[in-house]
Amino acid sequence: MKICIYGAGAIGGYLGVQLARAGADVSLVARGAHLAAMRERGLTLLAGEEKHTVHPRCTDNPAELGVQDYIIITLKAHSITGVIEKMQPLLGPHTRIVTAVNGIPYWYFYKHGGDYENSTLESIDPGGRQWREIGAERAIGCIVYPATEIEAPGVIRHVYGNNFPLGEPSGEITGDVQRLADLFVAASLKAPVLDRIRDEIWLKLWGNVCFNPISALTHATLDVICTDPATRALSRAIMVETQGIAETFGVKFRVDVERRIEGARKVGAHKTSMLQDLERGRPMEIDPLVTVVQEMGRLTGIATPALDSVLAMVTQRARIAGLYDGVSASTDPRALAVA
Template identity: 70%
Template sequence: MKICVYGAGAIGAYMGGRLAQAGADVSFVARGPHLAAMQANGVRLVTEEDTRVVHVRCTSDASELGPQDYVIIALKAHSVPGVIEAMQPLLGPQSAVVTAVNGIPYWYFHRHGGEFAGAKLQSIDPGGAQWDRLGPERAIGCVLYPAAEIVEPGVVRHVYGNKFPLGEPSGEQTERIVKLQEAMVAAGFDAPIRDNIRDEIWLKLWGNLCFNPISALTHATLDIIASNPATRAVSRSMMLEAKSIAERFGVRFRVDVERRIDGAGAVGAHKTSMLQDLEQGRPMEIDPLLTVVQEMGRLVGQATPIIDAVLALIKLREQTAQQTRTGHAAQPSRAATAEPPREAVRAA
């Protein structure tokens, strides 16, 4: 089984390293000092149990690797559109694309059924490039619950969690997803196959939607956001708006809002990925977590006043951070005005 992890940062290198330890033929596409360190010394995986060095083929050029059985996209979701063409050498006729990204994936409406079947979401897939070039038929959903961090180039520390739910857009138990699950389980992961992976995607997104931008705006950790009455109330309002939208598309939430907030608070003094990105001068993952929910709300005529307000604030925060980094005033984007695309582009 040939598996390429495209974007072998913290979580990607953790997944890929464990898969390689279990015997899979794994390769990494990465960049910068982290790539150089892994090429020279392997990837060092630090867990509570032990520290192990795993040697995996690493490159910045996917054309060196050839077609894969599975391409695990472990990039931040907003980075994917910029590397679609670079991924093409990895894709053969039978290659599966495993979207191990936060937020709503490009294939969301593939084999969805109903009025919006085949719709392309412009906020996460401008012009339908991922849909057209990666292909929704290749997609397997994967929801990320663990957390990991790059302690130094080539060294990845597992922070918490071991669960990676998987699912076909159709809900079927295909041969390819069963084989992927077997590889994940052999690597020590909890990888249940869901017959409706979209429910799992929304459950994870439900928290990311509010906790991430609130943390970036306030610099507060999860325990504080969940326990402070004001930020808890904002979180609740955003989640209820999102719940109304998701349910219009057939999603079922297996926990209620209060339990979801309490679960986030129980993680403790954890900085969200959006806050970490802000502090480290990286682009924040805004469109896959907020703008897309706004867009989906417009598709069904659902107002999102609280999401709109928080989206406008976090977009402006991103622009002012960019201005600080570059010394130039950033131009407001379309998304910064909280005006969403009016409709999704249908698949041909």
């Protein structure tokens, strides 16, 4: 079973070490100093007191790797469109694409049913290129619950968690998704196979849509955002808007807003990935986590005034820092019309 991890940074590197330790035939696509370090010294995972180094194939040229059984995409979601062409040599008739990213994935409306079946979302998949050229029919959903960081080139620091729920867009428990889950479990990861993967996508996104932009705007950690009455109330307002949109698409939330906020508070003095990206001068994942919820609100006719305000500000913050060049609330006349 040939597995390629495309964008083997913090999360992909963690997966890569664990899969390689389990004996999987895994290749990593990466770039820059991180790639050079992995080629020279291998890829090291630091997890508590444990240290593991593996030496999988590493490249910035996917054409060297040939057709894969599974491609696990662990790029920042806004980078996916940019690699469509380079990904083509990895794709065979049976290749499955696992979207191990935060936010709404390009395949969201594949096998969704209802009025939006086969729709694409402009904020995450401009022109529907991911849907057509990577293939919605290849997709397996994946939620990323762990937190990890690139501590130095070639070195991944595990912070917490090992849970990567998986699921087919159709909800079927196919051989493909079960084989992948079995491999993850052999690699000391949790990988429950879900028959309603979209519910879990929104449960994770529920936090990202509010905590990430609020943290980038305030530089507050999760515990502070969830404790301070004003930022907690703003988070709640965005979550309520988001819940209304998701439920219109048939999503069921298994916890309520207060419990979700409490869960995030208990994570502690953690900087969200969007704040970390701002501080490190890396492009911010605004469209897959925030703009897309606004776009889905527009589709359903649900107003998102709290989200619109925060999105307008975080987009401007990111632009000023030179870390955003996407479509946003502040340039989208539909957003201005409703907000």
